[in-house]
Amino acid sequence: MTELKFDANLKWLFTEVDFLERFDAAAAAGFAGVEYAAPYPYKATELKKRLTDAGLKQVLINSPTGQAGTPERQGIACMPDKVAQFHADFELALEYAVELDSDxxxxxxGIRQADVSRDRAFARFVSNIIWASEKARDTNVRIVLEAQNKRDAPDFILESQSHSAAVAEAVNADNVGIMFDVYHAQIDEGDLVTKLQAMRPDIFHVQVADPPGRHEPGTGEINYRTIFDTLRASGYTGWIGCEYEPIGGTVEGLTWIKELAQ
Known part of the structure; x- marks a missing residue:
C-alpha cells in the first residue's frame, strides 16, 4: 500500500502564532511540506529561507485574488475583461512558485460576473489555462484546478469535480490537472469514493477537511478512513493538503492522522 503524506496549510493551521513562525511550528509537528494561498505579502527570498531552515517542501500556492468582499475574491481567470491582469498575476505567481520550488x-x-454568460466565462477560463500552461512549460511548476461548492462560493465557474477534469482534459497538457478537495466535493456531490477512483488519472493534489464545519477529518460527516484507504489503493503518491479550521489547538487536533490515515 502507498504511504500517504500530508502537508500543512499555513493559512488554516498553526494560527496560534504569526504566519512566519508557522513554518517552524509545522516542522515541529511532523509535517514535511506546507501550502498556503498567498505568499505575496512577503518576499520570496524570505519565505524560501523559512522553508530551508525548517526543512520543509513548498507544495502549493494560489494565483493572486482580490480582496474579501470584491467580485475578484475567488480569482479572475474566468473574467473576460481581466485578461491582462490575469496574465500579470499568473506571471507573478510563477515567479514565486519557481523561487520557492513549489510543485x-x-x-x-473565479466567480462568473453578473453581466457575462456562463459559456463566455467558461471559454475565457479555458483560454487562460491554456495560456498559463504554455507559460509554465519550461518550469517544474504544474497547474491545478479546483471546483468549489456552491454554498461557500455561489456562481463559481467550476461547478463539479468532473467539470474541473473536463477542463484539464480539454487543455490536454501534462502540467495541468485537478485538485480534488474532499470537503467541496462532499458538500455539492457526495459519492466520493467513486469520484476519486474515476478521476484518479487527472488528480495532481488532494485537500481535506470535514463538513459541515470544515474541521479536522473525523469530526464531521465523511468516512475519512475509507477515503484514505481509497487513495492508498489507487497508488496516489502526491501530497494531501490539510486545509481545515482546527476545532481547538492545531497540534492537539492532529491525532486524526494516526487514527484515520496510518
Missing amino acids: FIHVMA
Whole structure:
C-alpha cells in the first residue's frame, strides 16, 4: 500500500502564532511540506529561507485574488475583461512558485460576473489555462484546478469535480490537472469514493477537511478512513493538503492522522 503524506496549510493551521513562525511550528509537528494561498505579502527570498531552515517542501500556492468582499475574491481567470491582469498575476505567481520550488500553482477560476454568460466565462477560463500552461512549460511548476461548492462560493465557474477534469482534459497538457478537495466535493456531490477512483488519472493534489464545519477529518460527516484507504489503493503518491479550521489547538487536533490515515 502507498504511504500517504500530508502537508500543512499555513493559512488554516498553526494560527496560534504569526504566519512566519508557522513554518517552524509545522516542522515541529511532523509535517514535511506546507501550502498556503498567498505568499505575496512577503518576499520570496524570505519565505524560501523559512522553508530551508525548517526543512520543509513548498507544495502549493494560489494565483493572486482580490480582496474579501470584491467580485475578484475567488480569482479572475474566468473574467473576460481581466485578461491582462490575469496574465500579470499568473506571471507573478510563477515567479514565486519557481523561487520557492513549489510543485503547484492553484489557478483560482473565479466567480462568473453578473453581466457575462456562463459559456463566455467558461471559454475565457479555458483560454487562460491554456495560456498559463504554455507559460509554465519550461518550469517544474504544474497547474491545478479546483471546483468549489456552491454554498461557500455561489456562481463559481467550476461547478463539479468532473467539470474541473473536463477542463484539464480539454487543455490536454501534462502540467495541468485537478485538485480534488474532499470537503467541496462532499458538500455539492457526495459519492466520493467513486469520484476519486474515476478521476484518479487527472488528480495532481488532494485537500481535506470535514463538513459541515470544515474541521479536522473525523469530526464531521465523511468516512475519512475509507477515503484514505481509497487513495492508498489507487497508488496516489502526491501530497494531501490539510486545509481545515482546527476545532481547538492545531497540534492537539492532529491525532486524526494516526487514527484515520496510518
